[in-house]
Amino acid sequence: MMNDNIFSGLKVVDLASFIAGPGAAVILSDFGADVVKVEPPTGDTWRIGFKIPPQPRSKDNYPWHLNNRNKRGLALDLKSPAASAVLRRLVEWADVLIVNTPHPAREKLKLGYENVAQWNSRLIYADVTGYGDHGPDARLPGFDITAYWARSGLLSLTRDAGAPPTLPVSGSGDHATAVSLYSAIVTALYRRERTGAGSYVTTSLLAAGVWAAAVSAQAALADATFFPLHDRTNPPNATFNLYQASDNVWFVIVLTPDKWSALVDAISRPDLLTDERFADPGKQAANSTQLTSILDQTFASRPMVHWSEVFEKAHLTFGVVLSPSEVIKDPQLRANDIVVPLDGAGGNLTFTISSPLQVHDVAKIPARRAPELGEHSVEILTQLGFSANEIEELQASKTVPKSQERAA
Numbered sequence: 549m550m551n552d553n554i555f556s557g558l559k560v561v562d563l564a565s566f567i568a569g570p571g572a573a574v575i576l577s578d579f580g581a582d583v584v585k586v587e588p589p590t591g592d593t594w595r596i597g598f599k600i601p602p603q604p605r606s607k608d609n610y611p612w613h614l615n616n617r618n619k620r621g622l623a624l625d626l627k628s629p630a631a632s633a634v635l636r637r638l639v640e641w642a643d644v645l646i647v648n649t650p651h652p653a654r655e656k657l658k659l660g661y662e663n664v665a666q667w668n669s670r671l672i673y674a675d676v677t678g679y680g681d682h683g684p685d686a687r688l689p690g691f692d693i694t695a696y697w698a699r700s701g702l703l704s705l706t707r708d709a710g711a712p713p714t715l716p717v718s719g720s721g722d723h724a725t726a727v728s729l730y731s732a733i734v735t736a737l738y739r740r741e742r743t744g745a746g747s748y749v750t751t752s753l754l755a756a757g758v759w760a761a762a763v764s765a766q767a768a769l770a771d772a773t774f775f776p777l778h779d780r781t782n783p784p785n786a787t788f789n790l791y792q793a794s795d796n797v798w799f800v801i802v803l804t805p806d807k808w809s810a811l812v813d814a815i816s817r818p819d820l821l822t823d824e825r826f827a828d829p830g831k832q833a834a835n836s837t838q839l840t841s842i843l844d845q846t847f848a849s850r851p852m853v854h855w856s857e858v859f860e861k862a863h864l865t866f867g868v869v870l871s872p873s874e875v876i877k878d879p880q881l882r883a884n885d886i887v888v889p890l891d892g893a894g895g896n897l898t899f900t901i902s903s904p905l906q907v908h909d910v911a912k913i914p915a916r917r918a919p920e921l922g923e924h925s926v927e928i929l930t931q932l933g934f935s936a937n938e939i940e941e942l943q944a945s946k947t948v949p950k951s952q953e954r955a956a
Contacts, residue, residue, distance in 0.1 A: 554579040555576055555579045556580040556581075559581070559582050559584075560573055560577070560581045560584070560646065561584050561586060561639070561642040561646070562585045562619065562646050563586045563646060563649070564648040564676065565648060566592070566597075566691075567611075567719050567722035567726065568648065568723075568726050569646045569648040569676045570615045570726075571615050571725075571727075572674065572729040572733060574616070574617060575727070575903040576730065577617070578912040579912060582620070584620050584638070584642075585616055585619040585919060586623075586638070589623055589624075591623075594612060595612050595921070597611045598610060598611050602718070603718060606896070607895060607896075608893070608896050613890060613900060613917055614900055614901060617915050618915060619918060621925070622925050622928045622929075623922030623925055623948060624948055625947050625948075625949075628945060628946070630941075630945055634929070635659075639664045639667045639671060640668050641931075642668065644671075644737075645671060645673050645674065646674045647674070647675055648675070650687065661748045665748070670740060670744065670746045673749070675748070676725060676751055677750065677752045677753070678690020678691070678695040678754065680754060681750055690753050692721030692725070693721070695753035696754065696756055696757035700760065700765075701764060701765060702757055709776055710779075721757060724756050727904065780840070781837060781840055782836060782840065783840060784836065786843060787803040787807070787808065788803065791844060791847040792844075793848070793852040793854075793855055794847075794850055795852055797852035798869040799852065799866055799867060802865045803864060805829045808832075814862035814864060815843075815858070817842075825839070856868070884906075885912075886902055886904075887901060888912075889914065890915045891914060891915065892916050897917075922948070923951055924951070925950075925951040926939060
């Protein structure tokens with residue numbers, strides 16, 4: 549593949565924290581954008597995310613490198629009076645500015661679109677919030693579990709009957725929202741190519757969550773009748789259900805009605821074809837408890853490797869439920885550059901997860917470690933036109949703390 553760095557020359561300032569905003573910047577960086585990660589002197593709180601339960605424990609700061617790889621680091625105290633000069637030069641330099649500062653704090657810091665757009669008419673100002681820019685809860689803080697999962701309806705739906713809502717996979721809503729924000733940025737860049745004008749683009753964790761749950765939300769808009777919460781032993785459809793093989797491996801089958809005879813043949817149960825209880829989809833639904841019980845007994849008789857061979861041979865759609873430790877060993881991930889090498893992070897961090905977008909015949913830039921706090925501050929300030937004396941003054945006032953330089 550060619551490595552033509554689609555976004556080579558694109559300058560991005562990432563003022564966002566945690567995951568969604570920085571995740572969008574990572575996707576831009578994967579395709580060659582020059583991303584400057586701006587952090588307060590204490591650092592982005594996500595630097596310690598891996599130490600907060602229930603995050604998996606590790607000596608390596610894996611979430612920091614995942615969401616901030618390929619960036620250069622600048623530490624800047626935006627509350628300092630001298631910070632406005634640095635912010636202005638950053639905005640003048642940038643093509644894209646990504647923010648997620650809550651609106652009340654953003655107003656105090658003069659980080660709003662109306663504050664900074666006057667410095668750069670071609671700027672793409674990309675904003676990600678918890679609940680959107682308008683409405684009674686626009687100023688509420690939000691995390692992916694509160695806005696993307698809970699408020700969108702997803703958290704109420706992704707559980708079995710009789711079970712309470714449970715914590716979802718950490719960061720899953722943020723990463724989905726990051727793709728949405730990236731899409732908005734790219735749309736605005738295309739508009740700028742046509743008009744020369746910058747844009748204010750935005751998305752929210754809530755909007756992305758409702759979009760993820762849109763089939764159910766649209767059903768509610770249509771006043772549809774919902775089935776009860778999923779009950780594996782009594783599902784609406786026994787051929788769209790979870791089962792367990794003899795080696796305790798869980799898997800899901802998703803079959804359309806025309807695949808019923810293929811399933812019966814594959815599991816060597818021809819008697820089910822003539823069983824009046826299962827003669828058509830309606831009767832299968834009415835007798836789903838009995839059918840599920842039969843399939844439970846059948847699938848519990850052989851290990852997963854057997855059923856995988858059977859399903860593949862019969863062209864039946866299924867998915868094995870894998871743990872994260874099993875997922876990363878899946879050969880599909882490396883074959884499709886989903887898992888890629890990570891350079892320079894040290895420890896056990898030799899690989900990382902690539903962003904989910906691919907452009908055929910174009911290679912992403914090699915992933916390199918995330919920056920130390922303020923690692924490139926002097927380099928970036930020099931690039932912005934600050935003199936050595938000015939940089940010393942910024943450091944003396946602690947507007948820009950002295951960087952923690954690290955050898956590459």
